Structure formats: C-alpha cells, structure tokens
Amino acid sequence: MARIGVFICHCGENISRTVDVVKAAEAAATFRGVVHSVEYKYMCSSPGQNLIKEAIKEKKLTGVVVAACSPKMHEPTFRRACHEAGLNPYFCEISNVREQCSWVHEDKTVGTAKTIDLIRLMVEKTRKNHELQHIKVPITKKALVIGAGIAGIQAALDIADGGQEVILVEKDPSIGGHMAQLSETVPTLDCSQCILTPKMVDASRHENITLYTWSEVIDVKGYMGNFEVTIRKNPRYVKEDVCTGCGLCYQKCPQKKIQGKFDAGVGLRRAIYVPSPQAVPNVPVIDKDHCTKLLKDRCGVCQKVCPTGAIDYEMKEEIITEKIGAIVVATGYDLIPNNFYGEYGQGKYADVIDGLQFERILSASGPTAGEIKRPSDGKIAESVVFIKCVGSRDPAKGIPYCSKICCMYAGKQAMLYKHKVHHGQAYVFYMDIRAGGKGYEEFIQKGIEEEGTTYIRGRVARIFKKGDKLIVRGMDTLSGQKIELAVDLVVLASAMIPNKGVKELYQKLSISYDTYGWVSESHPKLKPIETSVAGIYLAGACQAPKDIPDAVSQASGAASKVLALLSKDELEKEPLVATIDKNICAGCNMCVQACPYQAIELKPIKDRKGNVLRYASEVNHGLCAGCGVCVAVCPSKAPDLAGITEEQIYAEIVSLG
Amino acid sequence: MLDKLKQRIKELLTNKIVNCVIGYEQGDNPTLARPVYITKPNEAERLVYNEYCIPILAKYILKPEVRSLKLEAGKIGIIAKPSDVRALVGLIQEKQIIREDVYIIAVGRKEDFPKIYDEIIETPLSELDAKRKTQDAEQLKQIAEFEKKTPEEKRAFWQREFDKCIKCYACRQICPLCYCRVCIADKNQPQWIPPMPNSGGNFSWNMIRAYHLAGRCIDCGECERACPVDIPLMMLNKKIQQMIKEKFDYQAGLDPEVPPPLSTYQEDDKEKFII
Incomplete structure (x- = not known):
C-alpha cells in the first residue's frame, strides 16, 4: 500500500497569498x-527539507508530493532530500502550485481549489511511481573546442592545463x-598581438592540445560524454611537417592583388600566404580560388622556390573522426556586410571602411605599417569621422541588439588616430555612450578631455563624395542643428553578427540559437555557459557581442565545466527515458523520424534461424533525453516514458473525475 | 483490356517475375468482385476487372499469407487502382513494405497515378473513378457548408453522427494504413478509448481514428464505404487533408521519398516547443 506524504510550501507569501494552504x-x-x-x-529551506526527511522515516513514507514552485527550481533539492532519507528519489514528485497556480490567480477560492486538484493529480501519479536507477554512461576523456579565437584558445589552454586532451579546430x-587583427586594446592600450601571440604559441605547443587549422567540423553524433565528431582538414597544398616557414614561396608568388580576410580587404596578399607574420602554425596555405597552378595548371613558382619541397598541388582533403567527451563552441562573430547601408556608401567609396579595416590600418604590422593612410589614394587622413551603431540598435534593419564593443573601440580608434596624426581631427557620431566595464568610462572621458575627440550626438543621414573629400551629412540632436563635415576617412562601427555558416554547424550539434543566429544559453542568468545540449558549452562572441575580457572569462568558465565533466569516469544520467515495447511496435518509422536526438533505430526481429521477421524500434538510452516526442507520435503507444508513464498520465486525468 | 491483363499476369507468373498476384475474381453474385491471390499462370483466367472491383487491394499486401511468401520465387504482384498505388506509397514510406518486393501493375489513366508503378495497362476513366470524382467534389462542398456552422452546431452534428457508431471497427479493418499490431482501441492498460459503443467512447474512437490518419490518409474512401451506419468519415479525413496541404504543402501517398511532415523532426520547425 502506498504511504504518501504531502508537503505544501507557502513560498513566503508567494503561494499562501492566493492559496489557503491549511485547507x-x-x-x-x-x-x-x-x-x-x-x-x-519555506519547504526548500533546511528545516523544511528536514520535515520531509523526518516524515519519511517516522511515517515510513513510500512517496512524497511537494506542492511548491516549478520542478525546474527545486525538484533536484527535494529528490536529494528524499534520497538522503533512504527513499528512491523518483518517488518524489513536485506539484507546481506557484507558477501554474498562485501566480496566475487572484481569487483565493479558485487558487485553493486548483491547488487541491493539482495535489490530487500528483498523489495519483506518485501512487504509480516505480523505483528508478540512474543510467551510467562511460565518458570519453577528450574535449573539442570549435574555433580558435581568443575564447577558443583560452578554453583549450585551460582544459589542457587541467590535464585533459583537447582538440582545437x-x-x-x-x-x-x-x-589577432586588432591594433591595441581598451582600456589599457596594450598591443593586441603582443598579448595574444604568447597564448597562440602556447596552444600550438601544449602537449595536451591537438591543433587542426584550415579544418571544419562537418558532423557530430552522439551525446554528452560520448560524441563522435568528424573533422574535415581542407588541403593547404603545403605539407605542414616539411615546411620550415621560411616565406620564400609567398615572396615569389606572382599573384599579388588578392584582398585577404586577415587584412579585412584593406591590404593585399598573394595566392600562397600566411595570414600574418605571427600566424600559428607558421605554414602558408594556397588560395585555390586564385592560384593559377591549381586553376589553370600554369606557374608552379612556389614549388620551384621551396627549399624543402613542401608544396604539394595534389593534396587532398583529409577526414578525421574523433571520439569526444565534451565540446566548447567558440565560433565568434563577423561584421555586417558592407552593403548594409547604401546611404553610407560603404563598398562604393574606398574611404568608407568598417572598424576591423581601421584596426588593420592602425596596426603596426598592417598593410600601411601603422600609418593612417586612407585606402583610396594613400594620403594621410587629416580628419576622420567615426559612426557608431551602424546596423546595431536598428530594429528596422533586423538588428535591434547593441553590439556592445563599438562604443569602446570607436573611442579607442579616435584616440589612437590622434596619437598618430597629432594635428588630425576625430569626430564620433553616437546615439549613447555605453561604457560599462572596468576602466571603460574613464577611458572614454580621457578621449574627450585629454585627446580632443569631438563627440556629436546624432545620426548620420548620408555620406557622399565631393572632390577628394567625403561629405558626412547628419544631425546634432543636442543642438538640433544640421551638420555637414568634409573629411578624409569614415569609419563605421558596424554591427556584429554571427559568423558565416555557423547555423549549419549548430544544427549538426543540435544546439539552439536565437533568430539572429547567436547560440542560446541554457538559462540566461544561471546557466550562461551551457547550451541546450548537455555536454556542449559556449564561449565568447558566438553567444552575443562580447569584448575580450568577457570572452576570456567565459572561456575559462566553459573550461571548468568541461574539466568537471571529464573528471568523472562515468556519467550518471537521469533514468527518465523512453522504452519501446517491441511486441506492440509495428515498425512504422515515425518515432525514428520524429526523435530530435536521433536516439531511435529500427532493429530487425529475427526467428531462431536468424531470418528477419519484422522490424521494431529501439531507443538508445544514452542518447534519449526523455522529451516524449516518440510517445506522442506513436499511434499504438508502443513507447513509454519512465517516470511519466502512460498509466500515470491516465491516472492523473481520471483523478480529476 | 481484361484479356490483356490476364495475358500479362500469365507472363509475369511464368517468367517468375512475380510469385503471386493480388487481383479480383468474380464474387458470389454478379455485383460482387472479391480479392484473390493468383499464384499459378493458369489461375489468371479467374481474374475479373469491372466496376465492382472496389475493395482496396493494397490492404492485402500486409496479410500474413502474403508476407510469408518466399520472395526468391518472385515479387508480389498487385493489380492497382490509383488509390492502391497511393496506399502502397504510404506503406513504403512507413517501412511496412520494401518497394523492390512489390510489382505494381497499374490499371487506369496514367495521370491518376503517382509515378512509382512498374507497368501500366491504360484504360479510359472508369465509371467507378468518375463516380468517385463527383463524390469528392460533393464532399468538398459539404465541408465548406459545414465550416459555416457555429462550434456548437458542429459538435452537435458530429455527436449525432458518432452516436450511430456501433464500434464494429470496419473503418479500421478496411483502411490500408491501419496496420498497427496493437490498435490503441484495443489497448486496455490504460484504456484510452472506452470499448462500449456509447457517446463518449464513440467520440474518442472516431476522432482518434481520424487523427491517427492525419497526414497519412491517402483518400481511398474505404472507411466510409465500409461503415455500416453511414458516418461521413471522409468529411473528417478530407478536412485534415486540406489542412495538411495548406500548412505543409503536403499530400500523402504521392512520393515515398518525401518525409511525412507530422512525424518528422526538423531543426527549423515552425513550432519551437519541440526542443
């Protein structure tokens, strides 16, 4: 006979205000x-939990129903309390009388009646509970980090320092x-490459890190602790183990006028190139879209000059599969395309550039060696306009969010510009100045007060060319006057958007992302590093616009999550999984197609001689997340979900009369 | 036409392309044609094909006596009307039969068939099919009329119709896509559908039957034909077909390669609640 204890929580006043808990x-x-x-x-408090524990022992309870807040909040708390008192935790059920009752009702009679019904349901369910044991799954002790920007590098280094193997793609x-593209960083103006390159070198030399550059993750199967990842190593056409990085090949390559990704289009590179002198690995790659040898089978200069014979035009892509225990997604960001605002003339006028392009111009290792030469004619820019919120905070253009870093980098770029062109004039058009961060507000103030940057509150309506000047026409909304400036260079603080092609990757990982394509966190406050899939974590700007310190700290956070997971030998998984009754299953394949986790497979049912009689579905309990889609889709209800069985749902419905 | 059909079946059986052919033979009276399994070339003479050849033959392909046939001795042949071919598409989609195990001999007009048959014996539009087409049009009109009713009137209409149900399950037995090993109506732990032919139970059964065929019903009309108390079941089926067409641009029974929308998980599904 069931001996059930019911524990009703007041939740301070949250529940008792609209529910007569005594009644x-x-x-x-x-x-x-x-x-x-x-x-x-407060049932969740330690005395409250003790009430449950004592009652289990004294009254020999076989089931516990806690009428309180959402099971999302305290189900683990109460199940643990039951477990500590010697009761199987799955005999503890939560009746949600806060979110689903007291918070949505005003009338106490209604609230009380509904609470009584909700408790009745759970009592009926608890009567039909079964003892469940955790499912144990072995863990592969290896992590994968996707994306080797600062976030990915930091995560990989931290995991590797923690003693676990990492694959960095x-x-x-x-x-x-x-x-690596940036010149100097806010608010201390230390050189970006100088602080980054040691980490890059560490990542490439760390004994626990395997680095795959020029590579992509093309398939992900499996689940937390047991992923199987397929990586495609694209052909570099240069043998990594033979190349010494001498650089002869790219000095001699006759294809000189290619706008490269690293210099963001303001500098030119060859068809065989290393993105920057500090590249890790320092091995060139051949751009197959521009190399005349690969395109037309002419040239071959690099192969002739290479002293070690590292060039291999026949190189093919390589497919690598790896077993992985945990994944960190650090896929970063991109900027909006240059045709986003036609009225600003970006793409049409060479001297209207975006923030990343200006970073390259500022950079000592950039195409202008740090001189502020404008792209069109190489003239030193005597005046520069910086425009903030280009794309960001513009719901009409589909980007209502703030790109967060632009206020700081536009201020910094104006400052750095003044350091290089002392007599130059820097104007910043802004909507607001958002400088929340350690030392950030002081930095902006310094730019205005000490460096003489002119801040104009208002938006720019149009930019057009007149002679060799760019005319910036806008509005000063503080004085209410129209403004027209004739300047040499315009720098747009363009909105940050997710990187190209990431949605396809996220689909392969089965992680959710928002309408813009930023990765969704599991909980916006309490689980900002977890994705919607257990065992996959996120770091850096793939989640939302982020500056370097935020990206780095989140990367270390993700690393600690990975290390915590990989520190165990076995994973304990909730036993709330589906099982399919093969006697009932007709093998219609519907659940197989409907399962979001690819956890179901059709398996043959054979007679004693091994002849296949028919097919029936089988659930892989390691993969099953207990979502219940298979139960819903099956016409003959062959699947049943442990912990929420069909019988229990039926009993709950019947109890309402 | 019939001679050509018989001749072709004889050839197929003699050449061991098929092991058995599901077709029709003369029933007990001139207005009845009943399904028959033809396994020997000389038996092909028993075949008939006329306006009384109504029952859907695709249903018979799932019968144990057909399933136990040795496929090495040839495929399973089936003389198929358009609705039979649509049903076969559904069964292939739902992995109940393997396309290669079946040899489809379509009989009718080319344009009426999904293009998966093995061969076709072309005939002009039969009287039966013409009748079906006018019935279809009428039923669509009926649905449009029904849509004008208030929710209370709609409920009253179906309550009245379902009250006639005697729970004989003929609709289920004849349906080519009702092939579950254990029907939800026969499950008793828990008993979702009350077995008694009373008001509540009848409503559950008829609605659940229609829902289980949502996105799967291939519009053969057999359930309504089999119903001894004339419940307009096709009105329900057709309404759901219309909705599936509208929401997912999908029609069941046309292409076995297209995944059925209601039972396929997609990352970009319109409904966000799935994950």
Whole structure:
C-alpha cells in the first residue's frame, strides 16, 4: 500500500497569498494513499527539507508530493532530500502550485481549489511511481573546442592545463581569430598581438592540445560524454611537417592583388600566404580560388622556390573522426556586410571602411605599417569621422541588439588616430555612450578631455563624395542643428553578427540559437555557459557581442565545466527515458523520424534461424533525453516514458473525475 | 483490356517475375468482385476487372499469407487502382513494405497515378473513378457548408453522427494504413478509448481514428464505404487533408521519398516547443 506524504510550501507569501494552504493540507490528507499532510513557510529551506526527511522515516513514507514552485527550481533539492532519507528519489514528485497556480490567480477560492486538484493529480501519479536507477554512461576523456579565437584558445589552454586532451579546430589557416587583427586594446592600450601571440604559441605547443587549422567540423553524433565528431582538414597544398616557414614561396608568388580576410580587404596578399607574420602554425596555405597552378595548371613558382619541397598541388582533403567527451563552441562573430547601408556608401567609396579595416590600418604590422593612410589614394587622413551603431540598435534593419564593443573601440580608434596624426581631427557620431566595464568610462572621458575627440550626438543621414573629400551629412540632436563635415576617412562601427555558416554547424550539434543566429544559453542568468545540449558549452562572441575580457572569462568558465565533466569516469544520467515495447511496435518509422536526438533505430526481429521477421524500434538510452516526442507520435503507444508513464498520465486525468 | 491483363499476369507468373498476384475474381453474385491471390499462370483466367472491383487491394499486401511468401520465387504482384498505388506509397514510406518486393501493375489513366508503378495497362476513366470524382467534389462542398456552422452546431452534428457508431471497427479493418499490431482501441492498460459503443467512447474512437490518419490518409474512401451506419468519415479525413496541404504543402501517398511532415523532426520547425 502506498504511504504518501504531502508537503505544501507557502513560498513566503508567494503561494499562501492566493492559496489557503491549511485547507489544502487538510484536503490532501483525505486522498487515497496519503498518510501525512503538512504545510510549511519555506519547504526548500533546511528545516523544511528536514520535515520531509523526518516524515519519511517516522511515517515510513513510500512517496512524497511537494506542492511548491516549478520542478525546474527545486525538484533536484527535494529528490536529494528524499534520497538522503533512504527513499528512491523518483518517488518524489513536485506539484507546481506557484507558477501554474498562485501566480496566475487572484481569487483565493479558485487558487485553493486548483491547488487541491493539482495535489490530487500528483498523489495519483506518485501512487504509480516505480523505483528508478540512474543510467551510467562511460565518458570519453577528450574535449573539442570549435574555433580558435581568443575564447577558443583560452578554453583549450585551460582544459589542457587541467590535464585533459583537447582538440582545437579552426577553419582559418591560423589561430588567433579577430583579436589577432586588432591594433591595441581598451582600456589599457596594450598591443593586441603582443598579448595574444604568447597564448597562440602556447596552444600550438601544449602537449595536451591537438591543433587542426584550415579544418571544419562537418558532423557530430552522439551525446554528452560520448560524441563522435568528424573533422574535415581542407588541403593547404603545403605539407605542414616539411615546411620550415621560411616565406620564400609567398615572396615569389606572382599573384599579388588578392584582398585577404586577415587584412579585412584593406591590404593585399598573394595566392600562397600566411595570414600574418605571427600566424600559428607558421605554414602558408594556397588560395585555390586564385592560384593559377591549381586553376589553370600554369606557374608552379612556389614549388620551384621551396627549399624543402613542401608544396604539394595534389593534396587532398583529409577526414578525421574523433571520439569526444565534451565540446566548447567558440565560433565568434563577423561584421555586417558592407552593403548594409547604401546611404553610407560603404563598398562604393574606398574611404568608407568598417572598424576591423581601421584596426588593420592602425596596426603596426598592417598593410600601411601603422600609418593612417586612407585606402583610396594613400594620403594621410587629416580628419576622420567615426559612426557608431551602424546596423546595431536598428530594429528596422533586423538588428535591434547593441553590439556592445563599438562604443569602446570607436573611442579607442579616435584616440589612437590622434596619437598618430597629432594635428588630425576625430569626430564620433553616437546615439549613447555605453561604457560599462572596468576602466571603460574613464577611458572614454580621457578621449574627450585629454585627446580632443569631438563627440556629436546624432545620426548620420548620408555620406557622399565631393572632390577628394567625403561629405558626412547628419544631425546634432543636442543642438538640433544640421551638420555637414568634409573629411578624409569614415569609419563605421558596424554591427556584429554571427559568423558565416555557423547555423549549419549548430544544427549538426543540435544546439539552439536565437533568430539572429547567436547560440542560446541554457538559462540566461544561471546557466550562461551551457547550451541546450548537455555536454556542449559556449564561449565568447558566438553567444552575443562580447569584448575580450568577457570572452576570456567565459572561456575559462566553459573550461571548468568541461574539466568537471571529464573528471568523472562515468556519467550518471537521469533514468527518465523512453522504452519501446517491441511486441506492440509495428515498425512504422515515425518515432525514428520524429526523435530530435536521433536516439531511435529500427532493429530487425529475427526467428531462431536468424531470418528477419519484422522490424521494431529501439531507443538508445544514452542518447534519449526523455522529451516524449516518440510517445506522442506513436499511434499504438508502443513507447513509454519512465517516470511519466502512460498509466500515470491516465491516472492523473481520471483523478480529476 | 481484361484479356490483356490476364495475358500479362500469365507472363509475369511464368517468367517468375512475380510469385503471386493480388487481383479480383468474380464474387458470389454478379455485383460482387472479391480479392484473390493468383499464384499459378493458369489461375489468371479467374481474374475479373469491372466496376465492382472496389475493395482496396493494397490492404492485402500486409496479410500474413502474403508476407510469408518466399520472395526468391518472385515479387508480389498487385493489380492497382490509383488509390492502391497511393496506399502502397504510404506503406513504403512507413517501412511496412520494401518497394523492390512489390510489382505494381497499374490499371487506369496514367495521370491518376503517382509515378512509382512498374507497368501500366491504360484504360479510359472508369465509371467507378468518375463516380468517385463527383463524390469528392460533393464532399468538398459539404465541408465548406459545414465550416459555416457555429462550434456548437458542429459538435452537435458530429455527436449525432458518432452516436450511430456501433464500434464494429470496419473503418479500421478496411483502411490500408491501419496496420498497427496493437490498435490503441484495443489497448486496455490504460484504456484510452472506452470499448462500449456509447457517446463518449464513440467520440474518442472516431476522432482518434481520424487523427491517427492525419497526414497519412491517402483518400481511398474505404472507411466510409465500409461503415455500416453511414458516418461521413471522409468529411473528417478530407478536412485534415486540406489542412495538411495548406500548412505543409503536403499530400500523402504521392512520393515515398518525401518525409511525412507530422512525424518528422526538423531543426527549423515552425513550432519551437519541440526542443
């Protein structure tokens, strides 16, 4: 016979304000199988939990129903309490009388009646509970980090330092990401490459890190602790193990006028190239879209000059499969395309550039060696306009969010510009100045007060060319006057958007992303590093626009999550999984197609001689997330979900009469 | 036409392309044609094909006596009307039969068939099919009329219709896509559908039957034909077909390669609740 205890929480006043908890406890005491029914101010507090524990022991309870907040909040708390008192945790059920009752009702009579019903349901469910044991799954002790920008590098280094093996995959020829492109960083103005390159070198030399550059993750199967990842190593046409990085090949390559990704289009590179002198690995790659040898089978200069014979035009892509325990997604960001605002003339006028392009111009290792030469004619820019919120905070253009870093980098770029062109004039058009961050507000103030940057509050309506000047026409919304400036260079603080092709990757990983394509976190406050899939974590700007310190700290956070997971030998998985009754299953394949986790397979049913009689579905309990889609889709209800069985749902419905 | 059909079946059986052919033979009276399995070339003479050849033959392909046939001795042949071919598409989609195990001999007009048959014996539009087409049009009109009713009137209409149900399950037995090993109506732990032919139970059964065929019903009309108390079941089926067409641009029974929308998980599904 069931001996069930009902515990009703006041949740301070959250529940008791609209629910007569005393009356509910009295009513619950009369339900079939209930031998104990009490209410308490805070059930989740330690005295509250003790009430449950003591009752389990004294009244020999076989089931516990806690009427409180959402099971999302405290189900683990109460199940643990039951477990500590010697009761199988899956005999503890939560009746959600806060979110689903007291918070949505005003009338106390209604709230009380509904609470009594909700408790009755759970009592009926609990009567039909079964003892469940955790499912144990072995863990592969190896992590995968996708993307080797600063976030990916940091995550990989931290995991590797923690003693676990890491595979770091980067789709570009070198690691470093956008941070390697930057000149100096806010608010301390330390050189970006100088602080990044030691980490890049560490990542390439660390004994626990395997680096795959010029590579992409093309397939992901499996689940937390047991992923199987397929990586495609694109052909570099240069043998990594033979190349010494001498650089002869790219000095001699006759294809000189290619706008490269690293210099963001403001500098030119060859058809065989290393993105930057600090590239890791320092091995060139051949751009197959521009190399005349690969395109037309002419030239071959690089092969002739290479002293070690590292060039191999026949190189093919390589497919690598790896077993992985945990994944960190650090796929970064991109900027909006240059035709996003026609009225600003980006793409049409060479001297209207975006922030990343200006970073390259500022950079000492950039195409202008740090001189502020404008792209059109190489003239030193005597005046520069910086425009913030280009794309960002513009719902009409589909980007209502703030790109977060632009206020700081536009201020910094104006400052750096003044350091290089002392007599130059820098104007910043802004909507607001958002400088929340350690030392950030002081930095902006310094730019205005000490460096003489002119801040104009207002938006720019149009930019057009007149002679060799760019005319910037806009509005100063503080004075209410129209403004027209004739300048040499315009720098747009373009909105940040997710990197190209990431949605396809996220689909392969089965992680959710928002309408813009930023990775969704599992909980916006309490689980900002977890994705919607267990065992996959996120770091850096793939989640939303982020500056370097935020990306780095999140990367270390992701690394600690990975290390915590990989520190165990076995994974304990909730036993709330589906099982399919093969006697009932007709093998219609519907659940196989409907399962979001690819956890179901059709398996043959054979007679003694091994002849296949028919097919029936089988659930892989390691993959099953207990979502219940298979139960819903099956016409003959062959699947059943442990912990929420069909019988229990039926009993709940029937109990309502 | 019939001679040509018989001749072709004889050839197929003699050449061991097929092991058995599902077709029709003369029934007990001139207005009845009943399904028959032809396994020997000389038996092909028993075949008939006329306006009384109504029952859907695709249903018979799932019968144990057909399933136990040795496929090495040839495929399973089936003389198929358009609705039979649509049903076969559904069964292939749902992995109940393997396309290669079946040899489809379509009889009718080319344009009426999904293009998966093995061969076709072309005939002009039969009287039966013409009748079906006018019935279809009428039923669509009926649905449009029904749509004008208030929710209360709609409920009253179906309550009245379902009250006639005697729970004989003929609709289920004849349906080529009702092939579950254990029907939800026969499950008793828990008993979702009350077995008694009373008001509530009848409503559950008829609605659940229609829902289980949502996105799967291939519009053969057999359930309504089999119903001894004339419940307009096709009105329900057709309404759901219309909705599936409208929402997912999908029609069941046309292409076995297209995944059925209601039972296929997609990352970009319109409904976000799935994950």
